[in-house]
Amino acid sequence: xxxxxxxxxxxxxxxxxxxxxxxxxxxxxxxxxxxxxxxxxxxxxxxxxxxxxxxxxxxxxxxxxxxxxxxxxxxxxxxxxxxxxxxxxxxxxxxxxxxxxxxxxxxxxxxxxxxxxxxxxxxxxxxxxxxxxxxxxxxxxxxxxxxxxxxxxxxxxxxxxxxxxxxxxxxxxxxxxxxxxxxxxxxxxxxxxxxxxxxxxxxxxxxxxxxxxxxxxxxxxxxxxxxxxxxxxxxxxxxxxxxxxxxxxxxxxxxxxxxxxxxxxxxxxxxxxxxxxxxxxxxxxxxxxxxxxxxxxxxxxxxxxxxxxxxxxxxxxxxxxxxxxxxxxxxxxxxxxxxxxxxxxxxxxxxxxxxxxxxxxxxxxxxxxxxxxxxxxxxxxxxxxxxxxxxxxxxxxxxxxxxxxxxxxxxxxxxxxxxxxxxxxxxxxxxxxxxxxxxxxxxxxxxxxxxxxxxxxxxxxxxxxxxxxxxxxxxxxxxxxxxxxxxxxxxxxxxxxxxxxxxxxxxxxxxxxxxxxxxxxxxxxxxxxxxxxxxxxxxxxxxxxxxxxxxxxxxxxxxxxxxxxxxxxxxxxxxxxxxxxxxxxxxxxxxxxxxxxxxxxxxxxxxxxxxxxxxxxxxxxxxxxxxxxxxxxxxxxxxxxxxxxx
Numbered sequence: 001x002x003x004x005x006x007x008x009x010x011x012x013x014x015x016x017x018x019x020x021x022x023x024x025x026x027x028x029x030x031x032x033x034x035x036x037x038x039x040x041x042x043x044x045x046x047x048x049x050x051x052x053x054x055x056x057x058x059x060x061x062x063x064x065x066x067x068x069x070x071x072x073x074x075x076x077x078x079x080x081x082x083x084x085x086x087x088x089x090x091x092x093x094x095x096x097x098x099x100x101x102x103x104x105x106x107x108x109x110x111x112x113x114x115x116x117x118x119x120x121x122x123x124x125x126x127x128x129x130x131x132x133x134x135x136x137x138x139x140x141x142x143x144x145x146x147x148x149x150x151x152x153x154x155x156x157x158x159x160x161x162x163x164x165x166x167x168x169x170x171x172x173x174x175x176x177x178x179x180x181x182x183x184x185x186x187x188x189x190x191x192x193x194x195x196x197x198x199x200x201x202x203x204x205x206x207x208x209x210x211x212x213x214x215x216x217x218x219x220x221x222x223x224x225x226x227x228x229x230x231x232x233x234x235x236x237x238x239x240x241x242x243x244x245x246x247x248x249x250x251x252x253x254x255x256x257x258x259x260x261x262x263x264x265x266x267x268x269x270x271x272x273x274x275x276x277x278x279x280x281x282x283x284x285x286x287x288x289x290x291x292x293x294x295x296x297x298x299x300x301x302x303x304x305x306x307x308x309x310x311x312x313x314x315x316x317x318x319x320x321x322x323x324x325x326x327x328x329x330x331x332x333x334x335x336x337x338x339x340x341x342x343x344x345x346x347x348x349x350x351x352x353x354x355x356x357x358x359x360x361x362x363x364x365x366x367x368x369x370x371x372x373x374x375x376x377x378x379x380x381x382x383x384x385x386x387x388x389x390x391x392x393x394x395x396x397x398x399x400x401x402x403x404x405x406x407x408x409x410x411x412x413x414x415x416x417x418x419x420x421x422x423x424x425x426x427x428x429x430x431x432x433x434x435x436x437x438x439x440x441x442x443x444x445x446x447x448x449x450x451x452x453x454x455x456x457x458x459x460x461x462x463x464x465x466x467x468x469x470x471x472x473x474x475x476x477x478x479x480x481x482x483x484x485x486x487x488x489x490x491x492x493x494x495x496x497x498x499x500x501x502x503x504x505x506x507x508x509x510x511x512x513x514x515x516x517x518x519x520x521x522x523x524x525x526x527x528x529x530x531x532x533x534x535x536x537x538x539x540x541x542x543x544x545x546x547x548x549x550x551x552x553x554x555x556x557x558x559x560x561x562x563x564x565x566x567x568x569x570x571x572x573x574x575x576x577x578x579x580x581x582x583x584x585x586x587x588x589x590x591x592x593x594x595x596x597x598x599x600x601x602x603x604x605x606x607x608x609x610x611x612x613x614x615x616x617x618x619x620x621x622x623x624x625x626x627x628x629x630x631x632x633x634x635x636x637x638x639x640x641x642x643x644x645x646x
Contacts, residue, residue, distance in 0.1 A: 026636060028374030029437035030629035032057075035369045037082045038356055039091075040344040042148075044337030046070060046118075047344070047358065047368055048091050050080050052625060059083065059093060061118055064342075064358050064366060071118045079623045081111070086292075087148040090174055091116045094141055113141030113155070115174040127155060127170065128177040134158035134165040144169075145194040146292040154194045155179060171198050188212070190235070193242055193249065196293050201246055202226075202269075206235050208548065215239065215249070219269035226271040233548045240264065240288040241296040244311070250276075250296050252285065262458055264299075278309060282457045302455040304385040304397070304429050305330055315340045322359040330354075330429050352377045354431040371431070379404045381439030383429050390451075390478045392471070394463065397456055398479055399427050401435045401445040403645075413444040414645045415489035417509070417517075419476055420447065421500030423464060423553070426455030434497070437632060442645030444489055450475035450505075452553075466556025468529065469508045469567030476505060477513050492518065495643040497635065499523035500591060500620065507569035507580070507599060514577040519642040521581045521635055524591050524620055527599035528571070529554050530564040535592060573602035579609035581638045583631050585618030611638075 032052040039048050044064065051058045057080055059073040078095045086092050096111040115124045127133065127140060137158040145154040151174040158165040159181075167189035170179030182198050188205040195201055200218040213236055215227040229236050237251040248268040263279030278285070280301045287300035289310070298310035308323075310316040315336065322343055323331055329349035336343045341361035348354035353375050357367040381401040390396050403413065416438040420427050427447040435445040449456060450472045452464020464472050476496075483489045496517045498506040503525020510520035526532050533554065537547040548557075555563050565571040580603055584596040596612055603610035613634050618627040639645070 025374050026437070026632050027629060028372065029433050029440070030632040031372075031374075031625040032623075032628065033371045033433075034373045035356060035371050037080070038334060038344060038346075039084045040064075040335045040337060040342065040358065041085045041088050042338040043088055044339070044342030044358070044360075046085075046088070047356075048083055048085060049356070049369065050075070050083060050093075055625070059091065059116065061091060064368070067368075071116070071121065073116055073121075073123070079619075086115065086146060086153070086174065087151065089118050090151070091118060092143070092153075096138070111138055111141045113143065113153070115153075117174075122175065124175055124177050126153060126172045126174070126177065127157060127179045130157070130170060130172075130177075130179040132159050134160055137165075144192050144294060145196060145198070147196045147198070148292065151175070152198070154182070154192075154198055156185070156189075156192050167192075169194065169200070191239065193239075193294060195246065201242065202239075202249060204235075204239055208233055213237075215267065217269045219247075226269060227267055227273075237265075239267075241290045241294040244295060246295065250288075264296075280307070283307075284454060284457065284461075286455070300333070302426065302428070304399075306332060306428075308333060312340060318343060318359075318361055321361075325359065325365060346371065348429070348431050350380065350382055350429075352380060372433075375436070375440075379440045380431075381436055381445070383435075385429060388479055388482050390471070390475045392474075394451060394460075394475070396451070396475050396479060397426075397449045399429065399435075399445075399447040399449075400483075401432070401439045401447070403439050403442045403444060406442075411487050412490040413488060414442065414493040414643065415480075415483065415495070416443045416445045417476065417480055417494060417496040417506075418445055418447050419450065419496070419498045419502040419505040420453070421498070421502045422454070423450070423452040423468075423472065423501040424454050424461065425501075426453040428455065433628075434632075438497075441636075441639070444483070446479060446483060446489075448476050448479045465552055466554070466558070468504070468554045469512065469569075473505060473508050473512060476509065477516065480516060493643055493645075495519040495521065495639060497521040497523075498525065499622075500525065503591075504529075504569070508567070510576045510578050510580060511569040511572040512575070514575050517578045519578050519581070519638065520576075521583070521638065522596070522599070523583045523622070523631065524585060524588055525582075525595065525599075526591055527595045527602075528568045530559075530561060530568065531598065532591070532595060533559065533564070535594070570599050570602040573599075573606040573608060576603060576606070576608045579638075579642050580611075581634065582610065582612040583615065583634060584612070585615045585620060585622070585627065587618060588620045590620035 035049045037050040047064050048061045051060050056076045059075050061070040080095045082094045084092050093114040113126045143153045143155050153172045155170050159168045164187045166187055167185040168181050169183040169192050171182050172179040183200050188207045190206050191204040193202040203216045205214045211231050213229045213232050214225050217224055217226045239249050239251045248266050250264045264276045266274045284302045285299050286302040289298040301307045308319050326347050329347055332346040334344045343359045346354055346356050353370050353372045355367050356369050359365050381404050383401050386398050388396055426449045438445050452472050454461050484491045494517055496506045496509040503522035506520050506522045507525050509517050533550050536550050551557050551559055582596040584593040600612040615627045622628045
């Protein structure tokens with residue numbers, strides 16, 4: 001069943017006003033960011049944002065120069081994931097809802113794109129009335145090209161009602177909810193590259209069962225395979241976008257580990273491959289900037305602070321000038337005007353919450369909005385980057401957030417260990433709502449980028465393959481021990497808290513180093529890795545390679561029960577000595593709530609102190625203010641009981 005999202009129009013701006021709280025408040029930290037997604041119009045005259053306030057979610061468009069409101073739309077009835085301008089007069093809202101499909105036992109995130117006309121306030125859900133769409137697909141609403149002149153979007157979608165549907169290409173006018181098929185893919189097609197006229201330029205095909213991958217070119221009206229590999233269990237390259245002039249494609253070689261991206265290669269439409277000089281030592285390509293038709297315009301590099309390389313000299317010069325305005329701060333470049341004279345950015349300098357602004361080539365600098373409300377500058381914890389050596393000598397980058405107003409007394413502090421999710425992710429200098437809340441409570445917060453993390457080069461990432469519960473966990477333990485040895489933290493007052501993979505790491509800390517932690521909190525964490533792999537295998541098509549990815553990441557392909565049980569916290573419940581809090585969304589489609597139920601049952605059978613909180617209507621990402629606040633309140637009470645900061 002194809003679902004329709006409905007938005008309501010609101011015309012009063014009074015609901016976005018508000019004063020900062022005098023004291024740090026759990027509501028201020030737990031609420032969704034006041035502004036959670038932004039874009040700049042092609043002219044640079046207008047700013048669009050998703051605004052979360054008073055229990056509602058709004059889409060706001062206003063003038064950069066004076067804040068004059070152009071439109072406000074209530075989008076509270078679904079989970080907005082992002083937005084973008086489509087020309088000067090339309091905004092595309094991307095959203096999703098957790099649902100199930102006919103004849104399917106599994107929930108998934110159904111997504112959609114909604115076009116909103118800023119002049120008429122007309123709202124259209126694209127592809128909604130398109131015939132023959134597959135009933136279960138999570139990528140619906142993705143655009144691979146746009147024609148601003150004709151107001152036409154080009155969008156791929158799965159077609160048919162079989163278990164393995166075809167992936168076809170559709171055009172969709174912004175004032176229509178029915179798409180028109182313009183190209184047919186196959187059941188192996190995974191991506192399309194299209195020009196603004198809707199003409200196919202290239203296509204990617206992959207099938208994990210047959211272990212075949214191919215890039216197909218349609219250049220000059222001729223269909224030919226320009227790249228192929230056999231015997232591959234996962235996509236061997238990641239095609240990022242088109243070259244200037246659309247004479248080829250840029251791709252990243254994913255063969256080494258599939259996650260850590262270090263440089264771009266060019267694949268011409270005659271099949272020739274050349275390596276570019278776009279890499280950066282000990283960093284990865286964190287983001288590829290694309291225009292409306294997926295032409296690569298620049299790169300963002302990873303690290304504790306981001307850096308940039310743009311292909312246009314004027315844009316690079318302006319980006320450098322913007323960065324010079326905020327030396328030593330985290331500056332995230334988000335988008336820019338078509339003439340490249342105005343840049344939308346987000347900045348966190350450690351003295352306040354992060355803020356959105358627009359920099360202009362004429363010297364104007366407008367700070368448009370704080371990303372959060374109710375958090376005074378004096379309660380923002382200072383974030384510092386460190387590096388330490390793990391027991392085998394590997395360098396581990398990490399962050400420390402100091403308690404607000406701690407002064408010079410940096411000794412025997414209570415601590416929160418906060419491993420990130422993924423594990424193919426990383427923590428960088430930025431405003432982290434969980435870390436900042438714990439710092440406001442008086443804790444030192446430690447965030448290690450253990451091996452297996454992205455952001456610090458492919459060697460660091462690939463070193464984590466097969467190391468769940470082993471070297472990856474040792475990296476966390478070694479960092480905690482360093483802080484103890486340096487007398488920064490009190491060894492009797494350390495709690496480990498994490499979400500997703502971080503939730504697994506928290507449980508692994510409780511199981512495998514039980515004397516190190518006073519309490520354990522797992523949010524949507526994996527507890528039984530064999531059960532997790534089996535469930536992924538049941539729910540995934542064999543052509544996607546998702547099961548093999550999990551097997552490689554967790555145990556380097558060794559799927560024997562003894563190997564997987566050895567790193568499963570649920571199989572070591574008797575080893576726990578610290579109390580455990582489990583928090584899980586009932587609608588989690590990434591790590592099913594069954595994982596926390598298994599952990600809860602195992603700990604209770606072992607007569608351990610455990611509590612399980614089930615979040616009604618919540619997914620894997622804590623997508624609503626209500627459940628974020630409920631999560632923070634539960635952790636807050638748990639810490640006060642088992643590891644108080646005072």
